[in-house]
Amino acid sequence: MPDARRVQLQPAYVLHHRPYRDTSRILELFTRDFGRVSVFARGARSARKSGAALISTLQPFNRLLLSWMGQGEAGRLTDAEFDGAVSGLPPQHLVSGFYLNELLMKLFARHDGHAEVFAFYDETIAALKSGSEALRPLRLFEKRLLDALGYGLALDRDAVSGEPLEPQAMYHYRIEQGAVRASECGADEGHDEHLAQNDGPAGTMLYSGAMLMSLAREDLHEADCAAARRLLRMALDRCLEGRELKSRQVMMALRRGN
Numbered sequence: 630m631p632d633a634r635r636v637q638l639q640p641a642y643v644l645h646h647r648p649y650r651d652t653s654r655i656l657e658l659f660t661r662d663f664g665r666v667s668v669f670a671r672g673a674r675s676a677r678k679s680g681a682a683l684i685s686t687l688q689p690f691n692r693l694l695l696s697w698m699g700q701g702e703a704g705r706l707t708d709a710e711f712d713g714a715v716s717g718l719p720p721q722h723l724v725s726g727f728y729l730n731e732l733l734m735k736l737f738a739r740h741d742g743h744a745e746v747f748a749f750y751d752e753t754i755a756a757l758k759s760g761s762e763a764l765r766p767l768r769l770f771e772k773r774l775l776d777a778l779g780y781g782l783a784l785d786r787d788a789v790s791g792e793p794l795e796p797q798a799m800y801h802y803r804i805e806q807g808a809v810r811a812s813e814c815g816a817d818e819g820h821d822e823h824l825a826q827n828d829g830p831a832g833t834m835l836y837s838g839a840m841l842m843s844l845a846r847e848d849l850h851e852a853d854c855a856a857a858r859r860l861l862r863m864a865l866d867r868c869l870e871g872r873e874l875k876s877r878q879v880m881m882a883l884r885r886g887n
Contacts, residue, residue, distance in 0.1 A: 636704070638694040639663070640712055642750065643687050644730040646670075655703065656687060658695065659733050659750065664741040667703040668695070683709065690718045690726050690754055702739070722757040725767055728876035729753060732771075732865070735872050736778065749773045764854040769847050771861040780868055782860070783807035784845035796839040802860055804867055808841055834859055 645657040649669050658666045670687060686693065692712040697704035718726050729750060737743065749770055756766040775781050786793055787800070788807035794800065800808040840853040849857055 635698050636663070637696045638708075639696070640747070641666075641693050641695045642754070643689050643691070643693070644734055645689075646687065654684070654687070656706065657734060659737075659747065660695070660742075661744050661747045662742050664743055665733065665737050665739045666697075667739065668697045668706045669703055670706040670709075686711065689730060690758075691715060692751065692754075716758050718754070718758055722763050724876055724879050725757055725763040726754065728767070728874065729770060731874050731876045732774065735874065736774070736868055743777055746774060746777050749777070762851070764851065764858075765849050768844070768849055768854055768857045768861060771865060772844060772847065775861070775864050775868070778868060780864060782844070782864055784841050794838040794841055796837070796842060798838045799835045800838060800841060802834070802836055802863070804863060808836070811835060836860060
């Protein structure tokens with residue numbers, strides 16, 4: 630692994646930035662080899678031409694090559710350049726991009742490298758930049774993120790019978806156990822089935838075997854994305870342990886407005 634005291638040209642994305650002193654900014658980064666890292670960028674808020682150029686580079690959703698020095702909680706940025714072609718995130722996908730960033734900020738400790746998650750994030754941002762829809766890329770990122778965190782969903786077999794899932798069957802999903810065929814649930818969960826038909830809480834939802842199998846294959850159809858979102862949200866809420874996501878609240882408000 631590169632020397633943490635002097636890191637050169639590390640692939641990275643800016644997740645968040647905030648003012649620091651008079652002319653600088655503190656950057657929260659997601660890097661390929663070091664995971665989340667904090668650095669401060671001197672002069673990034675100055676009125677000089679160099680400051681304006683730096684802050685235009687250090688924007689979220691740009692893939693960058695960054696260099697920094699120092700140990701401890703925050704290093705000092707020494708160089709920044711774009712890594713490949715630069716294209717903006719379409720306005721309709723900005724909230725989705727900030728949602729991804731907030732998940733990484735809330736779920737990863739600093740200096741905990743996850744090269745595979747960096748690759749997932751990189752792929753998802755590219756999909757948001759080039760595609761007209763965000764639902765499938767977001768759902769696949771959430772699914773892969775849960776796998777990487779060790780909280781992956783069991784999507785291949787009925788947790789009670791051990792039999793493979795059947796596309797036409799309906800299942801509850803018990804977060805600690807897995808998918809359970811609705812006909813195998815007790816009387817109390819039979820009442821939950823009624824709630825599910827009225828879009829009840831995530832834990833009371835019914836999911837088709839076909840959707841669960843499609844999610845396992847990472848081959849979601851657009852019609853499956855709403856159900857997958859509820860299931861993945863339930864699993865992510867377990868990891869978040871009560872921490873709220875501001876971007877999720879914005880997404881919900883936008884859906885209500887539409």
